[in-house]
Amino acid sequence: MALFRKTTGDKSEKPGVFARLGERLAATRRALSGNVSSLLGRKRTLDAALLEDLETALITADLGVDTASAVMADITRRVSRKELGDTEAVYAALRTILYEIVAPCEQPWPITHQPEIVLMIGVNGAGKTTTIGKLAVRLRAEGRSVLLAAGDTFRAAAIEQLGEWARRAEVAMISQPRGADAAAVAHDALQAARARAVDVLLIDSAGRLHTQTGLMDELAKIKRTLARLDARAPHQVLLILDGGIGQNALAQVEQFHKAVGVTGLCITKLDGTAKGGVVFALAKRFALPIYFVGVGESADDLRPFDARSFVDAVLPAELVDDRA
Incomplete structure (x- = not known):
């Protein structure tokens, strides 16, 4: 299956x-x-x-x-x-x-606007920039046009990393020099997305701890800036979670949701971790859509979440002790 x-x-x-x-x-x-x-x-x-x-x-x-x-x-x-x-x-x-x-x-990832404006958020190391790149590859394979926004102007080489994914996906990227105002990048990217009539705008943001008030305020500023151009924007706020952090993921969702209003989750790095059971805890507590999960390094390993198949994979239908 x-x-x-x-x-x-x-x-x-x-x-x-x-x-x-x-x-x-x-x-x-x-x-x-x-x-x-x-x-x-x-x-x-x-x-x-x-x-x-x-x-x-x-x-x-x-x-x-x-x-x-x-x-x-x-x-x-x-x-x-x-x-x-x-x-x-x-x-x-x-x-x-x-x-x-x-x-x-388990819900289909909604793309109902043009452009669909998606703000990608998460802490450092969760795989946010890589996930954006994989989504761009996936969307292009489905025949959609995509624009990336390099809103992580803080981390060294973040712009270059996203640029490499843009090259691989054969999509354009809007960026400014490192240290620039992330909200300004988002503003320019939305205007460019409209002018180019792209289907999906994926906006990267600086990785931050959910306890860093200043950086969380920056996310809120990006949201306000986008809303000035489109009252409904961003249409999605997708939180990237590292599946290997276990129960710490609950605190991240709570704080990010409080700050910017999370609309869906992407859980990465489920391959190799024994802590994938946290998916059940996240579902039970927040009931947010889990649009994607990451189970490997390649673009094909970012997959839409399927609840039945997930349960079958971690708790097979038959009683089989496979701890060895």
Whole structure:
């Protein structure tokens, strides 16, 4: 089964792409499925001790205390009502509950304006600039015109890095010298996007810690500047999260959402991390659309999120302990 959907209805994919995706979440699968299967696969009695151990396994797999507690409250209720008669039934119920948590977050990435103005935000190291480049490649492959705005005027080589992605995607980029006003870059880019009638404008921004008030104020300034040209702009504020930071992602979403109003998430670097269970915690707490996930270095490894395939990848349908 394919792990993630395409953005559009185009079914064409490079050979082998989907075949590799399940392997990219192997670390999270071992953290979640391995621990859960080791408990439920032993045909243990459905008692309080087993349910407590299962909750601990969910917390250890980075679902977080709140999400794990909510999941186990549901399972415990079903056990007490004799709706779940054995460990296999508990496992099936767990898969269903986790799917129901993430399913509302599976939404098509909306492109409903021309240009669609997308402000990309996130902390240093989350993969924001790289994600912008990968999105540009993807959009171009779908036949859309794209313009990039080098709004990260703070980090050394950020403009050059985005410029390299612009070259690879064969799209134009608006930039100013390092240290320039990021809001001015966004202003010029929006005007250029209108003049060139491009479909999507992707605006980079300086990576910042969610606790840095001054830099968060800069993001708010970019939003105000765009709104002066288009009251609806930016149409999207896409937060890039490093999937490897686990529960720290919750604080980032909370603070960025408070500052600039996040409209959707892109979770990167899920390959190689055992902390992908945080996806369930994010979905449970914020219910924001998860438009994309990153599971590798190539442009093809940025994929639209598919809830069913994600659950199947990290918690397979059968009870199989693959921790080894």
